[in-house]
Structures are given as structure tokens and as C-alpha cells.
Amino acid sequence: DAGITQSPRHKVTETGTPVTLRCHQTENHRYMYWYRQDPGHGLRLIHYSYGVKDTDKGEVSDGYSVSRSKTEDFLLTLESATSSQTSVYFCAIGQTQGNTEAFFGQGTRLTVV
């Protein structure tokens, strides 16, 4: 398996609190992605990174911010969690833009109550 880990794996938080999810890779891949997975919607891209300090928005970026200060770490922050952000979050890494496979983490199940 590719060296990619997400933490935490499960989290329950209250509405209005900040939450940070971490994705850590040991593969030195350039591209890192954050997705959320919800029933009926498949995977939707939140933010992605194409290098240290280089990030861009995906299709569902509102309410989320990201940071990548090191190649190996990509952080996803919910500044003020809402119930609509209850979801399973997946991190993925890729060596090149899209012409090689992406490797996925095991996911983080986030519940906002």
C-alpha cells in the first residue's frame, strides 16, 4: 500500500467548532487531494494541492480551507463545522497530474452534532 495516512480516523464534533484533518504521505508525490463522500454524490473534490503552498479549490470548497507547508502534509480545516459537513473525507495523492494512478487514504468519518 502507498504510504498515506489520515488522522483522525473518526471524529465527532459540535457545530461551530473548528476541525482539522491531516493527510500525511511518505511517497513524495506532488499532488494531494481532499474529497468528501456522501451517499448519492460519490466523491466530490474539496481542495487540491500541486506543490508546497500551491493549492486550489475544487467543486465544494465553501466552508473549507487547506494548507500545505511541507510536501508530506496536507491539512483540511473546517473553520466552523456545520451539520452539512458530516461526511467521510478521503485524502488522495498522485505523482503526476492525472496520467498515473491516485492512491487513497482510509478515510476520516466526521460527524458534526
Add this chain to the structure above:
Amino acid sequence: SQQGEEDPQALSIQEGENATMNCSYKTSINNLQWYRQNSGRGLVHLILIRSNEREKHSGRLRVTLDTSKKSSSLLITASRAADTASYFCATDARGNEKLTFGTGTRLTIIP
């Protein structure tokens, strides 16, 4: 809105039969990939087909790509119980670093 849409949303077949699922996308692509997701797990890459390719094989998998129709199909031959999973297509476009996924097909193989 999402780039890819898989069809059907769910499919149940007997073990040993072939399974076919389709993916349609909206804009021109550079590559198209298929992934599998077992329940509660992350996605696993199955196969990649480039925009200038029409067909590709990998073991029991056969992927076709029709760029004129903006569609792809994934065929799994001689299905096994272990093939039970959700299958997603993913696309990227030239000059765009985004890797965008479809909504998935839930495949159930009945022993």
C-alpha cells in the same frame, strides 16, 4: 456539478456472469481511470485509459473509451463474490490538475 456519471447506479448479477458499467462525462478529457471501493475502505485504482486509446485490458477487466460520445465502459468478466464493491470513473483534463470522480456504480455479485 460532477464530471462523471456512472450507469447503472446499482447492479446485481450472479457469480460467473459478466458485469458492465458505464461512465459518461461532460468535458474533454486527458485520461479516464476506473477505481474500486470496498465497503468502508478507500478507493483502489483499477485501470487507466488515455484519450487517444479506445480499449484496454487488465486481467478480467476491459475498458473502452469513446471520446466522441464522452463515455467509457468497464466490463468485468467471470465475476466473483470478491468483485462486490462500488466502482467509480475519474477524469482529468489537459492543463487541469483536478481529478474528478463520478457518482459510482454499486455492484453486488450473488454467490
